[in-house]
Amino acid sequence: MTRVSGRAETLDVLGVGFGPSNLALALAVQEHNERSGGSSRVEAAFVEQQAAFGWHRGMLLEGATMQVSFLKDLVTMRDPTSPRSFLNYLQGQGRLADFINTKTMFPSRVEFHDYLEWCAADVRHLVSYGTRAVAVQPVAGDDGTVDELDVVLRDAAGDGTRTVRTRNLVLATGLVPWLPPGVQRCERIWHNSELLYRLRDLAPAPPRSRRYVVVGAGQSAAEATAYLHDREDAAAVHSVFSRYGYSPADDTSFANRIFDPEAVDHFYAAPGEVKQMLMDYHANTNYSVVDPELIGDLYARAYQEKVGGEQRLHVHGASRVTGVPEAAAGDIDLQVEFLPTGQRHTISTDIVVYATGYRPIDPSGLLGDVGAWCRRAEDGELLVERDYRITTTAPLRAGVYLQGPTEHTHGISSTLLSTTAVRAAEIVDSVLGHRRPEPELPVAHDAVGEHATLGSGVGDPGVITE
Known part of the structure; x- marks a missing residue:
């Protein structure tokens, strides 16, 4: 366990994985920072092991369409006035009127992927592509509490490791075939x-x-x-x-309500047997x-x-x-x-x-010792709060958030696009709500110590080179 030494700048959020979930989070962070400043600013960075943004590229089949409305893009359900909406993307591409004339709510998968790439380009300065998180290490304060985490990163090229320090870790590593x-x-x-x-x-x-x-x-x-x-x-x-x-x-109107943001509240509050009943009833939606x-x-x-x-x-x-x-x-x-x-x-x-589906990735291997402080239910599933923050025990106070494999707590929409935009806003609100005042620490006079000063998150997004 690392001990805090001097005053090392620390990210508010480090996102691991950069598919639609953490892309939506990056957009929510950027728009929050555009509206706010000073102490309410959220410093964030993201890492993705792929060399560039890509989402199910191997299934971008000609003629295949989305099974979800374009209004459930990365931002609209969070903020219909966002400039990063699918409609604004169409306007920028000169295709808005043409798309309207198709009389569909379901764009082609190729076009929607292009929209995702358009959004990813807007937050490119926050992302380190070709980078994999390989370990998470707790950083203890003088009283033994762990308010920060060191995340060890490795370049895909294998050119050594580097470490980033963060107050909150958001895991969105997707599913594996x-x-x-x-x-x-x-x-x-x-x-x-x-x-x-x-x-x-x-x-x-x-x-x-x-x-x-x-x-x-x-x-x-x-x-x-x-x-x-x-x-x-x-x-x-x-x-x-x-x-x-x-x-x-079943994509009928009443059945589709299971994908509404309000349905997440209902599912989360429901007893275990009701959760299972709802999953069984509505499995035929997905x-x-x-x-x-x-x-x-x-x-x-x-x-x-x-x-x-x-x-x-x-x-x-x-x-x-x-x-x-x-x-x-x-x-x-x-x-x-x-x-x-x-x-x-x-x-x-x-x-x-x-074509036999996907399974979630258990984050235990990445979390290492930190995983011992993440609580699990009797069936071994991670306990996750309504704000997608994993329930933890002392001495861990740093936030570990989970995007994706939360069907057992948040319902059938967890791995889908339907609530991605709203979930991103909820995580930003949670990060801000758990923020603690900065302690008054002496200013370190040695510019190169155990931890060098972090970047601003622009260009090289807040990494410490070892």
Whole structure:
């Protein structure tokens, strides 16, 4: 544990990860600072291990649209007058009238990603790309309390480490692709998150038509199936999932209220059994469900091919892949079981795409000793306050906030865009609400000591070089 030595400048917020959640936080911080000054200013910096901003780039499929209204962008639900709204982005791109004429609330995924990049460019001075947080170390005061944290950072190039000191740590490290036990990604076995990258690197199609199997029943699986079916005129595409058929997403008006900011308040205050009931009731708004129009499109394709007698799209409902596929030379032979009868058959394929979802990253590995002061429920889940601040015990008083894996406390919208803007404002308010007066410490006369003075957050965003 590091001891406070002299007066080292300290950030108010260090965000780890820079996807939409921490991007929304950066925008909220910037707009707060534009309105306020002096002691209410929030000094923030962010680190992201990618070399540049990117969000699900491997699934930016042509024609794929967002499943959430453009009004649920990074700012509008927090402040409809914000200059960083999707509508203001459209105005700046000269496409506002054109977009209005499309009569849709759901922009293409490619366009919305461009909006996210536009926002990220606006706060570029706050972000260190190509940088990974590798350790968090407590900084103790004279009385043993931990009001600050040292976060050790490593450049992607491996050029040593550097340390930043912060009063609050905001973890938004996203989700990681999940594959069934034993399945290993390789040249011909993929997760759908890397679909476009893998297709780009494929060798030219063999003389015969290429064959694909997509495993999964959700939106991403259906989109991948349709995309692969379109991509090569002669390609055979098999879709395998355990439901009898694709299930439609419930995006009706009353059901969508589960994504309202007010619903987070209700969910957070609810007893555990009510939380589970609500998650069960409304799982069909988000999990393993597909846009009804896409379901209809896939069914129409399969039917027309059946009429024509040359079927390329094969949907294997109520089925599952048994065993672990091996991508040796030649065919990949998948054993598929039809669940109602137990009958098994083999699908020989060239490529297997697993659209089997994502799992949250447990922050314990990064938090290290600090994690021992983060309280957990009996089931091992982190206890998180309404303001997304992890519940901690003495001597830790520095804030550790969690963006994303909080479904168990904040509900189904936690990993989605729906409440991102409002959540960012709540975290800024919480950081300000927990701020303590600066102690009167003697001014250090040695400019280079245990900690050098931090930058302003512009250019090199507040890092201490070791």
